[in-house]
Amino acid sequence: MNKNKLILRIPFISLFCLLLTGLQAQSLRALLEEEKTLVFAHRGAVNPEIPENSMKGMKQALDSGMYMLEIDIMESQDGILYLLHDRTLDRTTFGTGNISDWSSKDLDNLGLKGTEEQLPRFADFLAEAAQNGLFLMLDVKNAPLDKVLNLVEAADMLDRILLLTFSLERAQEAFALNHRFLVSVLVKEEEEFDEYLCKSNDPYQLAVYLNKDADLMLYDRAKKLGLPIITDVMGNIDRQGMDDPTIYREFVQKRNPDIVVSDYPVILKHVLH
Structure with missing residues (x-):
């Protein structure tokens, strides 16, 4: 397939991504x-002015040279997965009430504020992400993890995602799956390191989420x-980092993290690299 055909087939691809062949592998x-x-771009957007968890956000990220998104x-009521942060639809869509009360038939026709698109299905977003060589951090708010990971596997994205968990119960649900993928666990106390390491079947696939204000x-x-x-x-550090x-740089140098999530990822990436 020549480059022209490739661009026609993948509408959101950018020249930057075409140059990332080695990285995409x-x-x-x-x-x-x-x-x-x-x-990673928080909620899949390179700044808070761009609609979060949207196809538009993905396109803007690619155009900005960002290929790592947190979503x-x-x-839904009938078990279809969508990109959405809140339990309710009110803030980011033209719908109201809990998404769990809506059927996919209605959600597929529900407009997303700030865009000309509908609320995106996770499966559709995954397909575009796979074609464009993205890496995804998944914050599964309210859905069975096996359903999420089955879609990830179908998109051949298991080695390109990181699943966030924020409780021992959710982490154990992730560890029990047959799929092999990176799992992040929230650690607030030192003794939790051993607890999670003992629960995990594959420590190599374990990552740790530490709060920005956690003890060094x-x-x-x-x-x-x-x-x-x-x-x-996110929050004060992002706001201060915009001006200074x-x-x-000081935040990262003190903590030496491997991954940082930001509301202004393009600026942060430029500062760090």
């Missing part, structure tokens, strides 16, 4: 071993254990 775990700080997943000792412990570290700079980029 890598797994997320392999990238983490290169000891670079990877930057949120919710389930937890960051050191994660490094000594060889566990990839995820954190975020050294804030970003």
Whole structure:
């Protein structure tokens, strides 16, 4: 297939992505071993002005040279997965009420604010992400993990995603799946490291999410254990970093995380690299 046909087939692809052939062949775990700080776009948008969890956000990210997106997943009344952060539709769509009260037939015709598109199905977003060589961080708000991962496997994206979990119960649900993929667990206390390591069947596929204001000792412990570290700079750090980029640099130098999630990922990436 020549380049012209490729561009026609993949509407959201950018010249930047065409130059990333070597990168696209890598797994997320392999990238983490290169000891670079990877930057993910919070809710799939390169800034808060762009509609979150949208196809438009994906296109803007690709056009900005961002190929790592954090997205949120919710389930409809009839079990179809959609990109949505809140349990309710009110803030980001032209619908009202809980998404769990809506059928996919109605959701597929529901407009997303700030775009000319409908609320995106997770399966459709995955297909575009796979074609464009993206890496995804999945925050599954309210849906069975096996359903989510079955779609990820069908899109051949298991080695390009990281699943966020924020409780031991959710982490155990992830560990029990037959799929092999990166799982992030939230650690707030030092003893939780051993607890999660014992529960996991494959520590190589384990990553640690540490709060931005967590004790630096937890960051050191994660490094000594060889566990990839995820954190975020949303809120005050992002706002301060917009005016003074050294804030970003100092934050990362103190903690040495492997992944940082930001509302302004293009700016953060530029500062760090």
